[in-house]
Amino acid sequence: MATSSSSHADPGDVASHLTLKQLRSFVAAARLGSFTAAAARMEVAQASVSELIRKIEDEEGVTLFVRGGRRLLLTSAGSTLLPFAERALAAVDEGAHALRAQRSLQGGVVTFGLLRNAAYYVLADLVQHFHENHPGVRVRMVGLNSVEVAEEVANGAIEAGLVVLPIEDAALKVTPLLRDEVLYVSRDAARTARPVSVADLAQARLVLYDAHYNWRDPTRRQLAERAQLAGMRIEPWVEVEHVESALGLVARGVGDTVVSRAVAESPAFPAGLHTVGFEEPMHDTIALVQRQGSELSPAAREMARMARRMLLRGTGGEAGPQR
Template sequence: MKRPSPSDIATHLTLKQLRSFVAAARLGSFTAAAQSMDVAQASVSELIRKAEDEEGVTLFVRGSRRLLLTSAGSTLLPFAERALAAVDEGAHALRALRSLQGGVVTFGLLRNAAFYVLSDLVQHFHRNHPGVRVRMVGLNSVEVAEEVAAGTIEAGLVVLPIEDTALKVTPLLRDEVLYVSRDPDHVQRPVSVADLAQARLVLYDAHYNWRDPTRRQLAERAQFAGMRIEPWVEVEHVEQALDLVANGVGDTVVSRAVAESGSFPAGLHTTGFDEPMHDTIALIQRQGSELSPAAREMARLAHRMLTRRH
């Protein structure tokens, strides 16, 4: 029979065989190895014998006082030790995740999360679970949905509607969308689609354009009415849009959370829509996926913080 080379050794060895071998090599006897593993001495002896038979090598020289490693045993030992260490570290990492004592949680947030008091989300999570590293990704809802669907973010909060073919969507909160103007005459009554089509609108989320969920709702309403909305000015952030409105450049739309925040500029006026419109905030995850304990806890905290605000 061909004698295996060192690179072939341990191809088929089980973890029990490796543990028995390493314990016996360290302690010098099958009896001491069995005691350290809390098993019968015969079990350790049998595991080593089977390993030797399966690999076609002798691992120990059975001396009268102490087991001695053969050349094959000496070759195997460092590999066995590294393999067992890797397995034990992996098991420890999984236990840490289950107990929220380690690992990394990756969570996506909608662009205007700060207006929903979600800027404190990481602080609340870290206070309770300081051993878990946090990667919080703040994007437009469009990209959060794409990242979750691709598996690069485990879960996240978005504003609906989104493309949800590969996603499980759990609505959490509805927030009314308001029309904002510096001119009080523009908000004397709820605004209509016709008003929007004629207004000088300053809209944010320019990069995402009409893919942005709030702007998408506006576009769909205009389309059903046979009209088209053309922004006068487009910027990236809601704060920029509000500054321009405060300076009389045009009007905009924001969620009630933004309108009621401390950073909402003085001197601006709001009204609703004749057919009320809402931003619906939802938790998303991949269809058929099971959230890790850390992501599940992050989602629970986010839900609680949103509920408390309303």
């Protein structure tokens, strides 16, 4: 008696049913928590994402998401599939990246991330200099907080970037480039007459920037860790997004803030403000990050090389963290 071919299916057949589009839709929905967000990230219709995921569920006889709530939740089957799907997509993306890396600097796109205050480190002209040397390469420069630059590099959205440490680096190769001292800033000269202690910080009316990232911001993390070790807590009086806004408020006497020396010594630093270091000197360490085990494309390598050279030349710093 003949038996159906499905009863003797090769175990590898299951994997062959899953297409890259299906896996990308599934991973995007799992990471972002909704079909709508996944569709926006993939630049397709929501119905397409829903249908691709539904096909996986129908073909494999499982349910991948709990639907109906404000956010999609993975079922047991979805949680089982996710790491395999992520590894499969990473392998495909790495293969495509390896092919692109063989290309010259005559075309293509380079993606690079910059810390938010990059302009203060003489990096404002980076794109111009790169374009003058490699006019055929398109540039996608992402200027976000170091937290998000690190995340975007880790998930492969951008090839490499400059960040301020510390960051979450489990998936990243981190190359420290230079350190820049962090200074306390006040309109009141009396508050900068001596180096600032953790106790001074805990009692100060602080105006802190990078409000969106809050205590995930690397500089803020350093402040929080110092306060925690001293058994204290730092509570900002005012929070804003940009360092320029914070300095403007400090100039009006609203409170005090902290900035890197590069910011304090820039032409944009408001007149009439005073700075001082900390009792235990604190530094922002600027580093180059890329994905662990990945090879940068020629364009990204060149962008990183130019950024490093401009950093060190502009600040007179030295490569690597100093102790």
